[in-house]
Amino acid sequence: MKKLLNDPANYVAELLEGLVSAHPELSLGGESGRCVSRTDPAADGKVGIATGGGSGHLPLFTGYVGDGLLDSCAIGNIFEGPSVQASLDAIRAANRGAGVLCLYGNYGGDRMNFDMAGEMAHMDDITTRTVLGTDDVASAAPEEAEKRRGVAGIVLLYKVAGAAAAEGRDLDAVAAVTEKAAAATRSIGVALSPCRVPTAQAPNFEIADTEMEMGMGIHGEPGIWRAELQSADAVADEMLDRLLAELDPPKSSRVVPLVNGLGATPLEELFILWRRIGARLCDAGLKPVSPLIGNFVTSMEMSGASLSLMVLDEELESLMSAPARCPFWRVGL
Amino acid sequence: MKKLLNDPANYVAELLEGLVSAHPELSLGGESGRCVSRTDPAADGKVGIATGGGSGHLPLFTGYVGDGLLDSCAIGNIFEGPSVQASLDAIRAANRGAGVLCLYGNYGGDRMNFDMAGEMAHMDDITTRTVLGTDDVASAAPEEAEKRRGVAGIVLLYKVAGAAAAEGRDLDAVAAVTEKAAAATRSIGVALSPCRVPTAQAPNFEIADTEMEMGMGIHGEPGIWRAELQSADAVADEMLDRLLAELDPPKSSRVVPLVNGLGATPLEELFILWRRIGARLCDAGLKPVSPLIGNFVTSMEMSGASLSLMVLDEELESLMSAPARCPFWRVGL
Amino acid sequence: MTLTPKDVAAFVANAHAAIHEEEQHLNAADANVGDGDTGSMLRRVVDAMAKIDTAGAASLADAAMGLAQAAMKETGSSLGTLVATAAMTLAKAAKSADGDIGAGDMGRVVAEMRDAVAARGKAAPGDKTVIDSLDAIAAALDEGPANRATAARAAADALDAFRDKPCRIGRARMFPERSTGADDPGMLAIARVLNHATVTQ
Amino acid sequence: MTLTPKDVAAFVANAHAAIHEEEQHLNAADANVGDGDTGSMLRRVVDAMAKIDTAGAASLADAAMGLAQAAMKETGSSLGTLVATAAMTLAKAAKSADGDIGAGDMGRVVAEMRDAVAARGKAAPGDKTVIDSLDAIAAALDEGPANRATAARAAADALDAFRDKPCRIGRARMFPERSTGADDPGMLAIARVLNHATVTQ
Numbered sequence A, B: 001m002k003k004l005l006n007d008p009a010n011y012v013a014e015l016l017e018g019l020v021s022a023h024p025e026l027s028l029g030g031e032s033g034r035c036v037s038r039t040d041p042a043a044d045g046k047v048g049i050a051t052g053g054g055s056g057h058l059p060l061f062t063g064y065v066g067d068g069l070l071d072s073c074a075i076g077n078i079f080e081g082p083s084v085q086a087s088l089d090a091i092r093a094a095n096r097g098a099g100v101l102c103l104y105g106n107y108g109g110d111r112m113n114f115d116m117a118g119e120m121a122h123m124d125d126i127t128t129r130t131v132l133g134t135d136d137v138a139s140a141a142p143e144e145a146e147k148r149r150g151v152a153g154i155v156l157l158y159k160v161a162g163a164a165a166a167e168g169r170d171l172d173a174v175a176a177v178t179e180k181a182a183a184a185t186r187s188i189g190v191a192l193s194p195c196r197v198p199t200a201q202a203p204n205f206e207i208a209d210t211e212m213e214m215g216m217g218i219h220g221e222p223g224i225w226r227a228e229l230q231s232a233d234a235v236a237d238e239m240l241d242r243l244l245a246e247l248d249p250p251k252s253s254r255v256v257p258l259v260n261g262l263g264a265t266p267l268e269e270l271f272i273l274w275r276r277i278g279a280r281l282c283d284a285g286l287k288p289v290s291p292l293i294g295n296f297v298t299s300m301e302m303s304g305a306s307l308s309l310m311v312l313d314e315e316l317e318s319l320m321s322a323p324a325r326c327p328f329w330r331v332g333l
Numbered sequence C, D: 001m002t003l004t005p006k007d008v009a010a011f012v013a014n015a016h017a018a019i020h021e022e023e024q025h026l027n028a029a030d031a032n033v034g035d036g037d038t039g040s041m042l043r044r045v046v047d048a049m050a051k052i053d054t055a056g057a058a059s060l061a062d063a064a065m066g067l068a069q070a071a072m073k074e075t076g077s078s079l080g081t082l083v084a085t086a087a088m089t090l091a092k093a094a095k096s097a098d099g100d101i102g103a104g105d106m107g108r109v110v111a112e113m114r115d116a117v118a119a120r121g122k123a124a125p126g127d128k129t130v131i132d133s134l135d136a137i138a139a140a141l142d143e144g145p146a147n148r149a150t151a152a153r154a155a156a157d158a159l160d161a162f163r164d165k166p167c168r169i170g171r172a173r174m175f176p177e178r179s180t181g182a183d184d185p186g187m188l189a190i191a192r193v194l195n196h197a198t199v200t201q
């Protein structure tokens, strides 16, 4: 867990400078200096989609700002929610006069800050609505689903919300379909090794050389069980079984699978996981649509993977396949 | 360096199954069963571009098969060249009647096998030409430049060769411009930690917790010096200085920079490196064009990064910006 | 005696000294079930608060609002935002009382802080968080004497009273066995800051 | 006495036994300056060769060509391809002699293998590779008696003669100090296989 960095205190500021220099379609600004938004903002009258979250998860969050996806992102320190000011900056940057959907993961600090920013935005006559990513089945029991944290599934929600806004739907409609997408999406992660936050001396958790933890969160939050490392197929089976048990998709449903790497896991191993997951989905009579395999939501150099599934209906499928383009993902363009 | 895998002996076969299942635009075939090619082959009369190499470097090699890029790829075991049969399969798959450019990295086994496959292909009346990636300045002195190994710079050569072939140039012309691109491209890598080959018990090299190695190759080949970990800016400076000293680009040249992650290094840290490299290029009066920052050529879960530069002329710039699309990279599409 | 911007500045200066002393201790308390950053985060927040000219603010409301904004700019962590929420509550109270907040009002103001923090954080008294400290302080100040020593004693008592209860909020709720018997880092921070203020007063 | 597909099959069977015994030893020799896979790679190649029906081939050329193809399918490593190249050389020699290759021809055939391997690998005699083993074997067989014991002795002598020279090819050329005094893994493999063949003959 050695790092290529300068002063750890400047880690976030420097990475953002590098990001916008490499991607001129993104601009860094706001009073906080911690808001990334589209250099060419969307047309007036489009519902804005703002997100935010801690740093250390690239391409999440800010990498999904782009056409048919997000309008802006509030950026926090590593693994720390964005400040109220950054959240307010993001809401303002996303606003094209038709209101702003605040779409982010369900973490205490992020929620408080966006709520507070939303109240301030109201004073500027900006209407906001909130949809939270709560896809991580390992973080609370189904009865307490509203307490669940958001992990990689949020990327799928970005796609749905961004496409609905691009179609010209109004704020209530965008929020409603994003809620529907959230209700149809579940994730679970597995961790093999930790990462180290730049300002810290030690890794964010400890795990034996022969162990894995099923259900661990993207900041090292504890999971469901920890035991000897299992085979890729066994891991794939358990992740899939847990998601299917919750989603209980009608026979022959179409589903979008996202096999996500947490950072240090080679793409090769994500494809080995996917091989099993794809086969199992088909055996279960389900139809995988445009599987996403890669590093979409990371936790610095943590190794491990997560599986997300979104069960489609016609509306969600058409929104998922609408054209979109951001620095780290493209659909149909 | 824990791994998500099943039987290590099946690692390559399983990852390829997963890859083509996730990317229906790629097909796996050939007599070897180790050749990936375009599901919709290019039109008759286009010069074919075939590559090949060991596994463990995704998205390299096979991820660059696509429109305006490669036609086929021969796949070897982890860090082991493709077999003669796979190389022959790739040449055959790429052939649309106008000959095939074999474009791959300069490694002993790969060269022998592609040479042998090329001789066999001649018996089928397929004309082949060979251009080798020899971009790694750390692997031999400038006087022995032809002995240098190929690393991340090969991706830029794929782009040039693929665009030239897509334009309808003939085999000699495609080979010539690819040679020119190779002569204008240099790379250097820095390694912070090793990876483990699935069938091995131990990491592929050892390095102290506080050390880095400048110039190390993508299989752990020794570099130029090993010393205490330095700051990202110091690492960026040394990589850039070494490349510029060799390339010696005319004042105000336009250059394509590729800041590549070797596997476990967070995207965040690649942007921190790029921040410095981009600023230094501008200070040197050079003009960076479409910088590529990401994991393009990896070494499993090795941590570290490489920098590649291609000095453009008008022809190379137009080929670099021509539309292209493959599973892991898109240009202008 | 009416609370002035200078009093607020003096309180911040005290908190600044206290947090610099307690940073690692608070981090360690958070590392038990949290991410180990309470001390460092509060240090950054209080550093930012100490940098602005609170004593020179035009009014008590402005002084408190300035602190709230400094906190909000510095961090996105839960506790940082709750600190900002408390400061904003003081600002609001000062505004509606036209700056005339005395020692005798402090019980009511701290109760308002407790309610604002609870509303913002969606937690309740009894969950073993800073809300329970604020609750105890409000009650003690109402009983009087309404001074810092009373507040400090109430914060210390709350810490003792909750130590052997499980935390019921955030990440910590998932490990009742680990939070039981240990101090909540936010409650501990309040107790240490108020204790320091009393001792050095 | 003319070489038959059965003779070739017997040679492969011997090599198979030898390599299974020597796998780790050869890996260790390669780990010195290479990637430590010589033994495992050769084991896989010889396993693949042992699986096909060499004894039942229609001709000596077919037998040798089958082995070449088996090796080429199994691996992309340098040495694997050189093994295939050597087998293909035998196939070509057999074809042009219409299958009539005797013990007295083996010196010439091994010299052809040496040249084909050198052309394929772009290395030269003296670089401390399998080329030097083949060179020594060819010379010894020419002097006679043209049998396996002679070949085995030549391979062992070549190993001794080159041990204290630096390797001049591939990755190993970058560490002359580490290759000097150590056996080249490819040369060692030839010596061990031929020695085993002699002993068990």
Ligand SMILES: Nc1ncnc2c1ncn2[C@@H]1O[C@H](COP(=O)(O)OP(=O)(O)O)[C@@H](O)[C@H]1O
Binding pocket: A108, A109, C030, C034, C035, C036, C037, C038, C041, C076, C077, C078, C079, C080, C082, C117, C118, C120, C121, C122, C123, C128, C129, C130, C131, C169, C170, C184, C185, C186, C187
């Ligand atoms: N929702 C909440 N309501 C009330 N207090 C809270 C809440 N969340 C956190 N706290 C307080 O904040 C403290 C943790 O602060 P800190 O470590 O800075 O936050 P974070 O969890 O963002 O790292 C807890 O000990 C608790 O007292």
Ligand SMILES: Nc1ncnc2c1ncn2[C@@H]1O[C@H](COP(=O)(O)OP(=O)(O)O)[C@@H](O)[C@H]1O
Binding pocket: B108, B109, D030, D034, D035, D036, D037, D038, D041, D076, D077, D078, D079, D080, D082, D117, D118, D120, D121, D122, D123, D128, D129, D130, D131, D169, D170, D184, D185, D186, D187
């Ligand atoms: N270009 C070459 N010419 C001749 N022999 C070679 C050449 N490259 C490798 N060898 C032989 O192969 C041996 C290494 O084999 P092996 O470990 O299987 O190859 P790799 O380098 O692909 O891992 C060396 O000891 C040497 O004898």
Ligand SMILES: [Mg+2]
Binding pocket: B079, B080, D035, D037, D077
């Ligand atoms: Mg090898």
Ligand SMILES: [Mg+2]
Binding pocket: C030, C034, C035, C036, C037, C038
């Ligand atoms: Mg904390």
Ligand SMILES: [Mg+2]
Binding pocket: A079, A080, C035, C037, C077
């Ligand atoms: Mg925190």
Ligand SMILES: [Mg+2]
Binding pocket: D030, D034, D035, D036, D037, D038
């Ligand atoms: Mg080897």
